[in-house]
Amino acid sequence: MSTTLTREVSRTDDAIGRRAGGWAALGQAATFIIGMILFATVVASADYGALDTDVGEHLRFLADNTLLLNVWYAAIYLAFGAFLVVQSLALLSRVGASFMARVGTAFGLIWATLMFAVGMTAMIGSDMVLDVAAQDSALAASMWATIQMLIQGLGGGIELVGGLWITLMSVAALRSRSLPKNLNYLGLVVGAAGILTTTLLLPDVLTALFGLGIIVWYVWIGITMLRSERPTN
Numbered sequence: 001m002s003t004t005l006t007r008e009v010s011r012t013d014d015a016i017g018r019r020a021g022g023w024a025a026l027g028q029a030a031t032f033i034i035g036m037i038l039f040a041t042v043v044a045s046a047d048y049g050a051l052d053t054d055v056g057e058h059l060r061f062l063a064d065n066t067l068l069l070n071v072w073y074a075a076i077y078l079a080f081g082a083f084l085v086v087q088s089l090a091l092l093s094r095v096g097a098s099f100m101a102r103v104g105t106a107f108g109l110i111w112a113t114l115m116f117a118v119g120m121t122a123m124i125g126s127d128m129v130l131d132v133a134a135q136d137s138a139l140a141a142s143m144w145a146t147i148q149m150l151i152q153g154l155g156g157g158i159e160l161v162g163g164l165w166i167t168l169m170s171v172a173a174l175r176s177r178s179l180p181k182n183l184n185y186l187g188l189v190v191g192a193a194g195i196l197t198t199t200l201l202l203p204d205v206l207t208a209l210f211g212l213g214i215i216v217w218y219v220w221i222g223i224t225m226l227r228s229e230r231p232t233n
Contacts, residue, residue: 014093018225021090025222027083032215035076042068049148055141059133062126062144070123077119077155084112091169094225096176104168111161118155121147157203159210163194166217183220190214 046061047053062069088108095101125147133140170187173179190213197206 017090017093021087021094022222022224022226024083024086024090025218025225028080028087029215029218029222031075031080031083032211032218035072036211038068038072038075043072051145055144056137058144059129059137059140063130063133066126066130069126073119073122073126077115077122081112081115081119084108084115088112088165090225091221095169095173095178098172098176100168100175101172104165104172107161107165107168111165114154114161118151121154122151125150157197158200159194159197159207162214163191163197163210165191166214167191167195179221179224183217183224186213186217186220190217 042065043049048058048061088105091108092101092105125143129140129144129147132143166187168191170184170191173187174181174184190210193206193209193213197203197210
């Protein structure tokens with residue numbers, strides 16, 4: 001009786017985890033899409049963050065668009081990080097707890113930690129810059145540059161940690177045959193693009209490949225986890 005109950009609880013827990021992971025993956029795709037739209041329509045159009053633009057212009061843009069920028073930071077860093085924790089653990093359950101999958105999951109959780117750190121730094125830092133700007137514009141400009149360096153270093157300039165997570169989990173899934181093969185092959189391509197950003201060669205191309213490819217990967221893996229059991233291929 002207790003064995004049957006334990007198995008039933010385990011199956012229920014697996015089903016809940018699979019659904020949670022699927023919805024989390026779709027949520028991650030949504031945060032990427034929202035982030036790209038806001039970046040293309042608001043941030044990039046003002047060259048916000050560009051080092052060849054006068055910092056005073058950046059500070060004025062920040063003051064005029066604080067709420068919008070905070071929404072952007074919350075979506076691409078905080079919400080993404082929360083979804084990533086759920087999806088990392090759900091994916092581990094789906095793929096199986098091999099050594100490679102456990103290492104990959106560790107990188108996934110490290111990535112989530114970095115996302116929380118950079119998101120909170122960006123939001124709190126922006127408010128501090130505006131407060132200081134009212135008293136000392138030179139100090140505010142220096143603070144703004146430092147915050148931008150932290151944002152790029154922790155959360156945008158190099159996609160190594162995310163690339164390692166996707167690569168290791170894709171290899172583990174290929175070995176366990178727990179996800180569709182073509183999905184895993186896509187994961188290997190996306191993961192490699194993220195890892196190669198460390199070379200700083202063709203950074204725009206590799207970052208775009210990683211960003212667009214990971215959206216497709218998230219949607220595909222989300223749908224797979226929501227509607228299917230383990231594939232037989």
